[in-house]
Amino acid sequence: MLITSPKPTVEELPFYYQSEDYISHTDSRKTLTDKIYQQVKKFMLVKKIKWIDKKFPERGRILDIGAGTGDFLLEAKKRGWKVNGIEPNIKARELALEKGVKIDKDAGNFKSGKFDVITMWHVLEHVPDLRAQVIEVEHLLKKGGLLIIAVPNFKSYDASYYKEDWAAFDVPRHLWHFSQNSFKHLFSGTGFKQSDFRPLMFDSFYVSLLSEKNRTGKTNYLRAAFIGLKSNFKARFTSEYSSIAYFFRKLG
Template identity: 60%
Template sequence: MANKKFHVICKDHLVSGEEFRLQLRSDFEILETIPKPENVSAYYQSEDYISHTDASKSFTDKIYHVVKNFMLLQKLKWIHKVTKGNNLLDIGAGTGDFLVTAKKKEWNVAGVEPNTQARKLAQEKGIELKEDLTQFKDASLDVISMWHVLEHVPDLDSQIENLARLLKPNGVAVIAVPNFKSFDAKHYRKFWAAYDVPRHLWHFSQQGITELFKKHNFKKIQTKPLVFDSFYVSLLSEKNKTGQPNMLRAFKIGLQSNLKAQNTSEYSSLVYFFQKT
């Protein structure tokens, strides 16, 4: 490639069909979606945007929900091992399922979700979500989780500063994001569903996100793979590429990605545990 900072051009397969380019930032190994939409909310207006709808119409939706429900308890087990407190805030809580599960396990839970429809669905499950962070006190939280949310925020530095402000000393930020250095990302390239432009404004490598949080006085204490993500993302990527889910092909690529990651640690998605220092 003539411009070494240029990565790939991707298409919005969900809403608009528009093209966006991914460009490597000059300071961290993080890709940035260019251009950033002025009205990004318009790109979420789809019944297929599953985290805001609880949709379970297609076979892919059903797989998503089965895996999600299985992983909710696993995520809480991971968190329990790295924190002593039980005050938990979930940012980008969607329809509230993670908080429902945490509440049943006697966590003190709170959540933030800007999408009105998702907040309404969470309320029906007994979870009251806030629209933003303004109502939370400084140094009041033991854990803040962001499950596939950081890639959506317009201002990374401001967001991480808020995490540091709200967390108690030694509090933990739990951040799950896709990994553009995974095998499935390299295989599907512009069709890789986890690029999900322009809803995903940022795209992270392990090195990039670790250095970004270090800049804001967080240290990485643990990393966990989300091994099911490679299969789900490959399923969506096959549809982006060929117009069909192609389950057998997607399973093969997802499995291959996980097997390679056993040696490289470059899983399709990773959960990072950053402790405030």
């Protein structure tokens, strides 16, 4: 695992999210890149819910930590899930509320063992205290419950190609940078057992698109598409995809 150094303090962190360019909190559709992101997001929301339904067909209660503007929870609600979310950013919570999804600032109102499924889609890399976060989700999840955590993978081909320009490093907002081995160490000795993983195939293209702009100052769609495709092709043999969703079961 790589660690951002120096790390911003807990007080400083919110200032790095106060940007119209931070699309997870804005639902922006201003640029072509924004529009592509939103279309892919719609497709992936349905896919993510189908992943969960296959592993938890009884459709109980789900908690999305780092819920952003609530689109994942909205899709889960449409498909019969009882939904709750946590999102520290007030503007994102307000946008979610406009969609009919009420999201809490933190987990203070939730009881132990309340949820059947907990998800963290590209959130863990933002969390200041990893161990405290693992303890919290273990506390909130029911026995036998499903935990899904998706994070970027700095061992991917697109990461090695773009190096310091790789957009998924996203410092200082991303405090931690994970490999598959680091996940094994993080969850060793906990009440969770990894049961599966799924690649987030579109991430290699989107991250490459942002990385091209980091490197050259320009949006190069063809180059980004080529690098994204090459990254996914290589990952078929190495399993080192640009982003990976890890599935865990709570044992007891």
